[in-house]
Amino acid sequence: MSASEGVLEGSGTSVSSEGVALTVLAALSVSHLLNDAMQSLITAVYPVLKVKYALDFTQIGLITFTFQATASLLQPVVGLATDRRPRPFSLAWGMVFTLVGLLALAAADGFPAILASAALVGMGSSIFHPEASRVARLASGGRHGFAQSLFQVGGNAGSALGPLLAAFVVVRWGQASIAWCSIAALAAMVLLIAVGRWYAGRLSTAGAGARPASRARRADVSRARVAASIGILLVLVFSKYFYLASLSSYYTFYLIEHFGTSIGAAQLYLFVFLGAVAAGTLAGGPIGDRIGFKAVIWASILGVLPFTLALPYANLFWTVVLTVPIGVVLASAFSAIIVYAQELLPSRVGTVAGLFFGFAFGMGGLGAAVLGVLADRTSIEFVYQVCSFLPLAGLLTGFLPSLDRRGVPPTGPTAAARAS
Template sequence: MDAKLDAPAGLARPEETTLFAILLAISFSHLLNDIIQSLVPAIYPVLKTSFALDFGQIGLITLAFQLTASLFQPFIGLYTDKYPRPYSLAIGMGFSLGGLLLLSVAPNFGVLLLAAALIGVGSSVFHPEASRVARMASGGQHGLAQSLFQVGGTAGAALGPLLAAFIVVPHGQHSLAWFSIVALLAMIVLTGIGQWYGRMLAATRAKPRAAAHPSLGLSRTKVFVTISILLMLVFSKFFYTASISSYYTFYLIQKFGLSVQEAQIFLFLFLGAMALGTFLGGPIGDRIGRRYVIWASILGVLPFTLALPYAGLVATGVLSVVIGLILSSAFAAILVYAQELLPGKVGTVAGLFFGFAFGMGGLGAAALGELADITSITFVYRVCAFLPALGLFAYFLPRLGEEPMANS
């Protein structure tokens, strides 16, 4: 993982070179982190049966995880913008390890909530600093770096339900403890990344102070409005995604009579498509402009979400893959767009947007669970189908410089 900090004359400096070893390491860590996180919703069918939970209680478990993951992230990002903490990545994973072990032995609903909250704390520490590492290693290809970083998380979220289907469902709640190996491996990798991060910080501090980040010429009001639009689009994406990640298996079981394992495979296909879309969204944004990717991703998925509640089993599988592929391409573009809108605030922006995304996912899961109890799962999908229409607001995003965005 070592990288030369002072390149000879005529060679690219580290900040001008895309460090794929670091990007792949942080992406792999994100994969391991999100495998652990995705186990929580993936085992809902097991917990529902074991603890006789209703959909409202399932939504509260997601809310407990998402609130701790979301509330702390902006503050951690703001703090680490001023005081970077390279080894906080490994420490945060320690919280996830504790929550995972507690989840494997939880005797009641209250302990389930506590375990989910601990995993959320680990997530809140991980994402702002990991996003900063990705940008540091980007070599100016910020969209590509964010996509590589995020695709690890999306792939981990896809693998979680598959692993749950073949390990936790047959062997029960206690088998979650086996996944502590995943958390320990992540802590080892993150410690290595922390060592590289620390060396980069030391080299940066030894150099003359860099010039201030250039202004984009936008008023504070315009910046505020633009950030608000981006957050609205994140709301649309993650509120809809919550309807899939938390309740898709129940929808398939109830509507088509699938087994838990069969439904988990369908969920894996959706999340796998999201991983591919996440990977494609960043580099496409580097080439054609992030504004266009954001517009096409959020609004472009609308016809497919509207069709999903009325489709048969095979068409449901196909539509969910298309939805995952298109919808997931937006987030890397949104994040890099916001970081360019607020230069020098990488951790703050990452914490705000990851935190808001998780918060919307948690609130969405809780609200949709209550709505499902009152109405039906099918009705939930009919209502959520209209959320991507909020993509119309992407029209009002300003063009930051020339399109496509410069890699700077």
């Protein structure tokens, strides 16, 4: 049993403790909002940086790759380390890297400096996500899907705010105005210090701070089946984040080049898509708590295929309309995938979170880099025609075992024990 699971056994024992858990979940969600708003600002200001520094699409893709790869490589390591010994205040320390990265981006005077800034923001992300996901599960009272969705919806809402900050602040006041956005990092640090104190108190009460994580898995699923299932889930994450990379990194360019929209209008249309992603993220976890996470994964990956196939051939109006169901349906997958994987490996919560968040970031970065090269060699329109087939990977969901996790787990004295 991991240290955090030892804490779970003593949580949720009264109405007041459940209220504190909801407060912690809200603080994590808001911190995630602030964290991802700052991160999405990087991709949102690409049109500004492209014009100012005469960047091509390959260089744009390399910026995303640098940020995403840094987060991808470090997150599994952070997750494994915190499984062995939780570090409650690492969340606030991770935000320091994001703060420094944004300040560096505001002062960057060329492509190498932009890459270095993106790497610092990626380091902050790698520290934040695995441990924050663990604390969200700790504060869930057994409603793991709900907690994971509430945590992640903050991040998606923050990602949606990035284009608005770019449209109304950076486009108007220039690259240096990015420094003002770093105030969000200071606000997040205040919240995360409070969360760290709560977490440290739980660890102290349980006396579990130094206990290493076990290698336990679900007794009803063989080791080989667990390994194969994790592999399938990673393929599904690949398809999801490669497709999302095509929209988060190149959607504004597609709108500008294909339909002749202004930079400001393109940022607003990107906000519509990212807002839909936030809505889908909030829905996926609670629905999975009720009907099972495998069913949500089925619907969210494969169900988006008709919309992605139609997108490259739609006019401007229908392009904007189609991105709404694409965002809602596709985004509902990730919370379900994370919780499903954690159910397969219940004593490796941090490692699973680090692996999947890290892989998601890595695939997003690799996707941005590969699609940037493809766009330079062909066209931005061709990129969307190719990516429209990625959701076919959802057919692999049929090979996942059914874990029969249905219904919302009860709250109260026994809920946390049943969740461990």
